[in-house]
Amino acid sequence: xxxxxxxxxxxxxxxxxxxxxxxxxxxxxxxxxxxxxxxxxxxxxxxxxxxxxxxxxxxxxxxxxxxxxxxxxxxxxxxxxxxxxxxxxxxxxxxxxxxxxxxxxxxxxxxxxxxxxxxxxxxxxxxxxxxxxxxxxxxxxxxxxxxxxxxxxxxxxxxxxxxxxxxxxxxxxxxxxxxxxxxxxxxxxxxxxxxxxxxxxxxxxxxxxxxxxxxxxxxxxxxxxxxxxxxxxxxxxxxxxxxxxxxxxxxxxxxxxxxxxxxxxxxxxxxxxxxxxxxxxxxxxxxxxxxxxxxxxxxxxxxxxxxxxxxxxxxxxxxxxxxxxxxxxxxxxxxxxxxxxxxxxxxxxxxxxxxxxxxxxxxxxxxxxxxxxxxxxxxxxxxxxxxxxxxxxxxxxx
Numbered sequence: 001x002x003x004x005x006x007x008x009x010x011x012x013x014x015x016x017x018x019x020x021x022x023x024x025x026x027x028x029x030x031x032x033x034x035x036x037x038x039x040x041x042x043x044x045x046x047x048x049x050x051x052x053x054x055x056x057x058x059x060x061x062x063x064x065x066x067x068x069x070x071x072x073x074x075x076x077x078x079x080x081x082x083x084x085x086x087x088x089x090x091x092x093x094x095x096x097x098x099x100x101x102x103x104x105x106x107x108x109x110x111x112x113x114x115x116x117x118x119x120x121x122x123x124x125x126x127x128x129x130x131x132x133x134x135x136x137x138x139x140x141x142x143x144x145x146x147x148x149x150x151x152x153x154x155x156x157x158x159x160x161x162x163x164x165x166x167x168x169x170x171x172x173x174x175x176x177x178x179x180x181x182x183x184x185x186x187x188x189x190x191x192x193x194x195x196x197x198x199x200x201x202x203x204x205x206x207x208x209x210x211x212x213x214x215x216x217x218x219x220x221x222x223x224x225x226x227x228x229x230x231x232x233x234x235x236x237x238x239x240x241x242x243x244x245x246x247x248x249x250x251x252x253x254x255x256x257x258x259x260x261x262x263x264x265x266x267x268x269x270x271x272x273x274x275x276x277x278x279x280x281x282x283x284x285x286x287x288x289x290x291x292x293x294x295x296x297x298x299x300x301x302x303x304x305x306x307x308x309x310x311x312x313x314x315x316x317x318x319x320x321x322x323x324x325x326x327x328x329x330x331x332x333x334x335x336x337x338x339x340x341x342x343x344x345x346x347x348x349x350x351x352x353x354x355x356x357x358x359x360x361x362x363x364x365x366x367x368x369x370x371x372x373x374x375x376x377x378x379x380x381x382x383x384x385x386x387x388x389x390x391x392x393x394x395x396x397x398x
Contacts, residue, residue: 010187013179014076014114014121015141017083020176021114022145024086024107025053027169030153038162039097049101052108057115058345064112065338066200068120069331073184075113080177080184082110087174094166107173115142115341118318119325120333124189132270132322139318140262147255150248198331207336212327215379216320217340219279221347222376223313226286226369228348229355230254237358237365241297254306258314265315266322275319275386282312283380286373294366326389 028035028046036043067075089103118138122131149169156164198206207213235247243250269275289305321337328336351372358365 007187010179010183011125013176013181013183014117015137016176017080017173017180018114018118018138019141019145019148020083020173021107021111022142023149023169023172024083024104025111026050026146026149027153027165030150031157031165034157035162035165039095039100041097045097049104052104053111054345054349056105056108057112058342060109060112061116061338061342061345062335065116065334065336066203068113068117068334069203072120072124072189072334075334076117076180076184079110079113079117080180082106083114083173084177086110087170087172087177090166090170091174094163094170100166112338116334116337118142119321119328119337120330122322123325123330123333125187127190131325132267135318135322135325136263136266139266139314139321140259143255143259143262143314147252147259150255151252203332203335207332207339212384213324213336213340214343215383216324217343218347218379219283219316219376220320220340220344221351222283222286222372222379223316224344224348225351225372226290226309226313228352229369232352233355233359233365237362238302240360241362243297243299243302246299246302250302250306253303254310255314257307257310261311261313261315262318265312266318269319270322270326273387273389275323276380276383278312279316279319279383280377280380282316283373283376285309285312286376287370288373290366290369290373294363294370297362297366323386323389 029050032043032046036046039045064075067078083106086103086107089099089106093099118135121138122134126134152168153165156168160167230251234251235244238244238247238250265278269278285308289309292301293305320340324336324340325333351368355365355368358368
């Protein structure tokens, strides 16, 4: 056991691992062409490093969620060790594509444990009143990792080439993985209650019967679709209207705004029981922001609308995570998040494929994003009230 200060320091390990997972994911993305040339591989090979994460997430999200629910600390240990393996591979051979690929595969296997673990982490280690903030910090760390990797990638490459990219990301993930292992060994789960673990079939049956879980999945799908489409296509869409050069800055502003929103709004949503209201506002800002850009686009409008939607949209994810935490027993939280995220990612992949047809038409492109916001608004409207949320079982969290 550790004292209060030591406990708080230890608990920082998991958000740091969430942060590191995103740094590992997109380390090489800002300089894809240069890295491909330096490693003597094609651009598609560097793209594979990125694609491994969403592909394996869809495959492994539910099994990872189930393991988190039935073997929580062990799952965090496995994820930490896998990410440490990623760091070792990059550190040992920073300019070897095969070593980087092997390490990336280990990280992609570990990521579902980390993303699905945000909600049970809050339940396991924090008192009820502190859990919304814990969920917010985990989600904000996820966005922050993406921002840092995208922002510093070009700078690091310019000064230290591929070796610099591999080594800085290796150090980040080695520290995060080691810190999380320390956290698991030093910090006990609150209460240490003995909880009943349902069979996989029975647990899954209870989850899929909950209507709000599928509504969450649909809302999550709309939000992920907007983010994935913008991250993939915004530069070529903006180029014909003379704004392609600021596409990266606009996305960075959106992400930074999102980190701020994700850090602030979930706690307010929980404190005042306005989760549904804030998710509704987040969805509606999508209609407004992209509806405006579909009709009248300029540099000022682009920055303003991206910042507005980023602030609200990216706060919706931790609000949904906290809602799930509040209404789901500890032994089903990982699975529930896994089902929501798998469904959301599948929807996002379909939307991303559809968006490829609109990349030459900015009005229709932003019109599609506004339509996704409209669908999210309708789905939010049919969510139950969050004024008196209760656990869905007699079994309480530990």
